Amino acid sequence: MALITCKDLAVGYDGDAVVWGLNFEVRAGDYLCIVGENGSGKSTLMRTLLHLQPPVSGEILLGDGLTAGGIGYLPQQSSIQKDFPASVREIVLSGCQSRKGLRPWYNAAERQLASETMEKLGITKYAKRCFPELSGGQQQRVLLARALCATGKLLLLDEPTAGLDPGVTTQLYSLIEDLNREGITIIMISHDIAAAVRFASHILHIGRTVFFGTREQYEKSGVGRLFLAGTQEQEMPGRPEE
Amino acid sequence: MDGFGKIIFYLQYPFVRYALIVGVLIALCSSLLGVTLVLKRFSFIGDGLSHVAFGAMAVASVLKITNQTALVLPVTVLCAVLLLRTGQNARVKGDAAIAMISVGALAFGYLLMNIWPVSSNISGDVCSTLFGSTSILTLSARDVRICVILSVIVIALFLFFYHRIFDVTFDENFARSAGTHVDRYHLLIAVIIAVIIVLAMNLVGSLLISALVIFPALSAMRIFKSFRSVTVCSAVLSVLSALAGLFLSIAAATPVGSTIVAVDVLVFFVCFLIGRFGLRAG
Numbered sequence: 082m083a084l085i086t087c088k089d090l091a092v093g094y095d096g097d098a099v100v101w102g103l104n105f106e107v108r109a110g111d112y113l114c115i116v117g118e119n120g121s122g123k124s125t126l127m128r129t130l131l132h133l134q135p136p137v138s139g140e141i142l143l144g145d146g147l148t149a150g151g152i153g154y155l156p157q158q159s160s161i162q163k164d165f166p167a168s169v170r171e172i173v174l175s176g177c178q179s180r181k182g183l184r185p186w187y188n189a190a191e192r193q194l195a196s197e198t199m200e201k202l203g204i205t206k207y208a209k210r211c212f213p214e215l216s217g218g219q220q221q222r223v224l225l226a227r228a229l230c231a232t233g234k235l236l237l238l239d240e241p242t243a244g245l246d247p248g249v250t251t252q253l254y255s256l257i258e259d260l261n262r263e264g265i266t267i268i269m270i271s272h273d274i275a276a277a278v279r280f281a282s283h284i285l286h287i288g289r290t291v292f293f294g295t296r297e298q299y300e301k302s303g304v305g306r307l308f309l310a311g312t313q314e315q316e317m318p319g320r321p322e323e
Numbered sequence: 324m325d326g327f328g329k330i331i332f333y334l335q336y337p338f339v340r341y342a343l344i345v346g347v348l349i350a351l352c353s354s355l356l357g358v359t360l361v362l363k364r365f366s367f368i369g370d371g372l373s374h375v376a377f378g379a380m381a382v383a384s385v386l387k388i389t390n391q392t393a394l395v396l397p398v399t400v401l402c403a404v405l406l407l408r409t410g411q412n413a414r415v416k417g418d419a420a421i422a423m424i425s426v427g428a429l430a431f432g433y434l435l436m437n438i439w440p441v442s443s444n445i446s447g448d449v450c451s452t453l454f455g456s457t458s459i460l461t462l463s464a465r466d467v468r469i470c471v472i473l474s475v476i477v478i479a480l481f482l483f484f485y486h487r488i489f490d491v492t493f494d495e496n497f498a499r500s501a502g503t504h505v506d507r508y509h510l511l512i513a514v515i516i517a518v519i520i521v522l523a524m525n526l527v528g529s530l531l532i533s534a535l536v537i538f539p540a541l542s543a544m545r546i547f548k549s550f551r552s553v554t555v556c557s558a559v560l561s562v563l564s565a566l567a568g569l570f571l572s573i574a575a576a577t578p579v580g581s582t583i584v585a586v587d588v589l590v591f592f593v594c595f596l597i598g599r600f601g602l603r604a605g
Binding site for chain 1: 358362484487489490496500501502543544548553
């Protein structure tokens with residue numbers, strides 16, 4: 082059984098589909114990159130996978146013990162408020178919110194998980210620092226730690242490297258690669274097609290043509306070749322969607 | 324008699340002690356959700372609701388209802404829910420709706436008070452509803468009981484849902500993805516705001532409530548940088564400012580509400596300077 086299976090999925094807003102005919106599945110340990118032009122519906126698809134909005138039609142099946150609240154989500158940076166007074170520890174701990182349920186406090190196990198995750202991502206030294214004062218790369222690590230606290234299985238990353246400088250981008254990609262090797266399944270939206278074909282095991286290309294398959298199949302496919310050739314010249318790196 | 328002697332002298336009277344109890348509780352409650360209000364752009368909802376509360380208060384006094392809270396509280400809570408509903412879908416429409424309701428309620432309230440005056444001193448009545456002038460010193464034992472009960476509910480709800488409030492304030496989308504019922508908590512926050520506003524009308528009147536909610540949070544945010552420390556600091560600042568304001572107003576015979584708000588503003592500038600010159604804490 083796959084973690085996520087999408088059957089004839091159409092996503093969009095208020096009943097108007099932006100993308101339709103999506104059939105794909107994500108198995109444990111996969112590294113899936115979702116690519117496509119601006120406005121092709123990548124973020125809409127991600128919001129639908131997260132149950133932030135209902136699908137227009139078709140269905141999303143969760144399997145292998147994955148629950149809707151058990152997905153670790155790394156939103157685009159722009160969705161976080163600037164100047165919010167929050168320490169790194171508070172933010173990472175908030176990744177345990179679905180484990181905590183209605184209990185008004187975090188228990189020892191959840192605090193332990195937050196500490197271990199911060200240690201793993203090398204942000205323990207910032208634990209008491211204020212989030213808005215950190216650099217873009219450090220902030221992404223904090224949000225990644227929060228996402229990891231929410232899941233042991235699946236991470237959904239929405240343009241994780243948008244707005245980061247090249248060195249930090251490379252570090253973040255290798256961090257994500259390490260997590261994937263440890264068995265965490267990755268679904269990533271990316272503008273960075275070069276990175277997508279370098280790291281991903283599977284590619285989902287959405288837009289006028291929909292493609293789903295392994296990286297090797299994508300590189301040989303018509304749509305893949307076209308996109309790989311085209312985007313390297315046109316696409317501005319790090320430009321956020323919408 | 325000097326100012327200090329005057330305070331000692333007045334403390335013998337129950338109405339002064341009532342005012343202190345109520346003042347401290349209201350200041351504490353109103354500061355708790357300050358950070359959420361400031362950062363979630365809910366502050367305009369708070370402002371709009373205070374005008375609604377004014378309109379409801381006018382209706383209550385025209386109808387000669389003795390227990391005004393019984394009418395003002397449900398109306399304000401209802402409007403909080405309505406405003407939140409409209410604000411969620413489209414931002415611009417939401418703002419317009421808030422302006423409509425709040426200004427409408429203000430005009431309607433003043434109109435009612437003029438058509439059916441309850442006393443010969445209309446402008447005095449209006450002034451005390453808007454600025455709270457002396458109503459805090461005319462509290463009955465029952466008013467105090469209502470205030471204590473509502474404050475305890477607000478504080479208990481805040482403590483119980485403290486982490487949830489942080490979750491939905493900091494990152495709504497992540498909270499949704501983790502299965503948190505964000506809309507429910509927004510509703511809860513709106514209802515708590517409505518209760519606080521109705522409570523705070525006694526202390527500072529409907530025009531100055533926003534100041535009581537926003538200033539302590541903004542002051543604390545100049546100095547502290549984590550959600551918990553900001554929350555604790557704003558509660559402490561708010562209570563101290565309210566106490567200072569109350570004593571000052573007794574000693575100098577100034578209106579209670581505006582004196583408290585003046586102290587809040589002063590505290591903000593002190594905190595601003597502290598934050599500016601690098602004395603930030605964790």
